[in-house]
Structures are given as C-alpha cells and as structure tokens.
Amino acid sequence: MHKDKRVLLVTHTVGLAPAVTLGILHARGALGADPVGALVRASGRWALTFLMISLLPSAVSVLTGWKGMLRARRWLGLYGFGYALAHLALLVGLDYAFRMDLFWRALREGPAMWVGLFALALLLPLAFTSTDGWVRRLGPDWKRLHRLVYPAVVLAIIHYAAVFKELRPGPVLLVIVLVVLETARAVAEPRARARRRRHRLDVKGGRARGAMSVGVGGSRARSLKSPRYQRVRMRWAFVTSLLLLSTLLYFVSLETWAYWALLLTAVFVGWWIKV
C-alpha cells in the first residue's frame, strides 16, 4: 500500500473507532442509566481529544523533522470538529429533544455553554477551508488562519473545566500536556527553521534535488546522520506520541476494550509504516 494511504487508514481507524464503539455500546444499552448524558459527554471528550491530537503532527515535525504525520493533520482536525458537531447535535436533538426555548435559555444563562459554542465557531472556518483547493488558494494565509486551532483548543479546555461542579484533574492534565507540547515546539523551532534555511540554500546553491534524494548527500546527511537512524527516530516519535495520546485518552475518556483494540492495532500498523 502507498504510504499516504497507510497514514490515512490509521487516521480513519482511530477517528471512527470512538463513534463505532459508542454506537455499539448504545445499541446494547451499555451506556448506563443516563445514555443521553453519556453520549453528550463522550462526544465532547472525543472532540477535545482529536483537537489535541491534531496539534501533534506539526509539533512532531518541528521536533524531529519527520513530516509523515502532517498528512493526517487535516483529518484529525476534522474529526475533532465532527465530534464537536455531534456533541452539539446530541445535546440539542437528544438531551433537549429540540425544546429550543429551553435550549436558548440554557445557552443564555450558561457561560460554560458560551465558551463551548465560541470554540466551535472558531473551528467552523477551519473545517470549511480544510480542502486541498483552499490550501492552494490561501497559500501562506492558510497556515496563519489555521493557527486559530490554538485558541479553539484553549477555549474547549476552559469549557471542559466549566461543566463540572468543581475543578477536575482532566482539564488540568490537558493544560499540562498542551504547555509541555508547545514549550518543546518553541524550544525546537529555531533549529527547525535553520534546518529549513540550510535546505533552501543548498537548493539555491545549484545542488540538484536529485542528488539529494539519491545519495545521502546534502543537508539531510549532515543534520540527521544515517537514513537508518532517521527511520528509527521517526518511528519512535510516532509511537511515543501515540503513547502520550493514549495516556491522554485514558484520563479523558472511559471507552471500552473495543476502542483500545482498535487503537493498539493502529499503533502497530503505524510502527510498520514506511516513512
């Protein structure tokens, strides 16, 4: 299978697993005494989880130079948006059963809900411009626009914290993960930029692109030693980030073995992706 297809296969498996698992659990009546609440809560947690995961590819690429995960980034963000939409739809359709008078009042009187809605509103233009066509059309502006995902995630974490009676460990943990991730990125950013600049200079300096990819010549060899070393490092980046994320998922959600089976499969498939 082509490597792009493999990345997408893993992404969609991971992306759809929660929905499938929740669907099965709901059909079996296994969501407990409050299935509607359970569905609203689970979709909200998955929305936030995928939004957090969608921040990983660019951080990993800055940290390790590996760009493989970037192929999954837009889909991960879209899954986050999709679960957030489902979250709102379940709330309005199942919980409020379209009693819009009650829903508007809940919205008016509930800052916890405003913050969620604000996060969702920020994601709307991002989801809309997530196609290849828009990436091309917007050029460098695409990247700038899509930085909106950071305020959206921050608002979503605030929303997550706000729906509980007291401060929970979940949102605190997510803030810590976010701070660690972004600090690591900020520290690595100058080196990554230097790497890119060197690469551009090499190309400008008349070195043929072909020469670089055939041999191990050019800047690639200087910054990353051997290709074998590079491959191992990339695989570790992939697996470590997935492990980090599973820890995240463990704290943030309470899905069953079915979900874990799918996730572990994805990790193993991921290990064997040829990068």
Added chain:
Amino acid sequence: MVGIGALAAGAALAACDESLPSEGATARETEPNAAKPAPTPASDELGNQATEYSAATTFNNYYEFTTSKEGVARLAYQFEPSPWSLQVGGLVEKPAVFTPDDLAAFGQEERVYRMRCVEGWSMVIPWLGFPLARLLERVEPASEAKFVRFETVYRPEQMDEQSRGRFEWPYVEGLRIDEARNDLTLLASGMYGKALPVQNGAPVRLVVPWKYGFKSIKSVVSIELVADQPTTFWMALAPDEYGFYANVNPDVPHPRWSQASERRIGEPGRRDTLMFNGYADQVATMYAGMDLAVYY
C-alpha cells in the same frame, strides 16, 4: 446486621402492608405477598413514575467514593454500614446516640420524592423513613439552637476518594432549624421498599426534596444543633457557586449553567425545573421576604 434487618422489616410493613416476618435477615429479601396484587410502581403526588431501581442505584453522586456517577455503585462493596451509631447533640437538652434499631422505632413511611441534582438531572425516588422533626423533638433543642449541622462518616479505608487529598472531609451539610423541622425533611434508611443500598447512603441519610441533591447528606454519623450557620462542604469548596440554602430554583442559575430545565433519568427529552422542585406549597413561606438570588 440485625439493625438493618429490622429497618427493612419496617420497610416491608410500610410498603406491602404485610405482617412482620419472623426473621430480620429474610425480611430484606421479602417479596410482596403473592395473594395480593403486586403493588403498582410508586409515583409522586404529581403522577411522576418512580425512576427504575437499577438506575437509582447505579447512577448517583457520592463524592466520598468517587466523582464518577457510574463509579459509586462499583466501589460501594468496600463499605460496611453496620454496626452504626448516630450521635445527636450540641444545643439540646437530651443528647443521645441512636442505633439503626432505635431509628426504626421512630416508624417508617414511604415518601415518593423528586430528587433534583444541581448538575441538571433528576429522579423520582420512593424513600422509607420518618420526618427528622420527630428525632429533634426527642432530643429537645435549646432555644439558642438556630441551625442543624450534619456530618457524614469519615472512613478513608473504605471510601476511595476520602483517602485522597482533593477534598476537605468529612462532608458537612446544614439546615436552618425550621427547614429541619419541615414535615418534608426525611431521615431515610430505605428506598424502593428495601434497606438503603450503600451507594445511596446506607444506613441512614437525609432527604430534603426541595433542595439540590447535595443537601441530602448520606451515611450520617452526627447531627448537631448549633447557634450559627454551619459552613457546608460545597460552600467551603466554592462559596460563590454553592450557597447554604441551595433551594431548587429555575430562576437562579448556577454561575456556569442554567437551572431552568432538567433531564429526568429514564425519560426522553427535558422537563422544566419547578420552583422549590414542586414543593412550593409546603416550603415557600419559610423564605418569605428573602431574596433567593442572594440567599442561593
């Protein structure tokens, strides 16, 4: 064990109008007499059907065990509700210690009450108990006693969350003395015609149906009559969000969410939340002239 058996026997009496079974232990399991028609599922005075027993015993808050509503019942097996003693003291003429047997002697009646959680969901539960007023009468509160302070048992070795440092234990609740004497205020030791399950506050708990659920303190070990308003568990945690009164009120939102509607467990859709949870006729006069947005 005997104490609970006796309570349940009283429960069976109240629920099924049967004669008292000879042995306490079997009374817990006693089914309605086959000769009589099975009792229709209880409903409250507004015609609301009681919530499924399985829902009421697997989905509830009991922070001493865990903050997960689905998790409480799973941890409840660690808790040993007997023997038990309830201390009643403070500003009273006749302080006393009550065992479950002593409490059963106050009589047991079934009361079907709506239970509204501050989180926005609700249930309808048939309790077995007696008005707290009766117990207060027995200990004879002094005239300086203006408030009643309740305390839950502290047993970190049996209650998981108590063994961690996140909250200030033990759980404390309080009522104004007129609220405590209101006929609706129940000291319950059973529900659905049976002894109270551990997860629902065995062996004895308070039920104050016009207030948010957290006021209905569980597994009570101490009732103290005091002169000053007690600081409750939730007031101590977040005074701007949880007040002493905590009356169910659709027009006073929680600072972060609306209280105008509720999800009734086991029912599709939403219900409008009722003022004082639908008990305004019995309780509104106690708050005449008070600004309920200030005394939330």
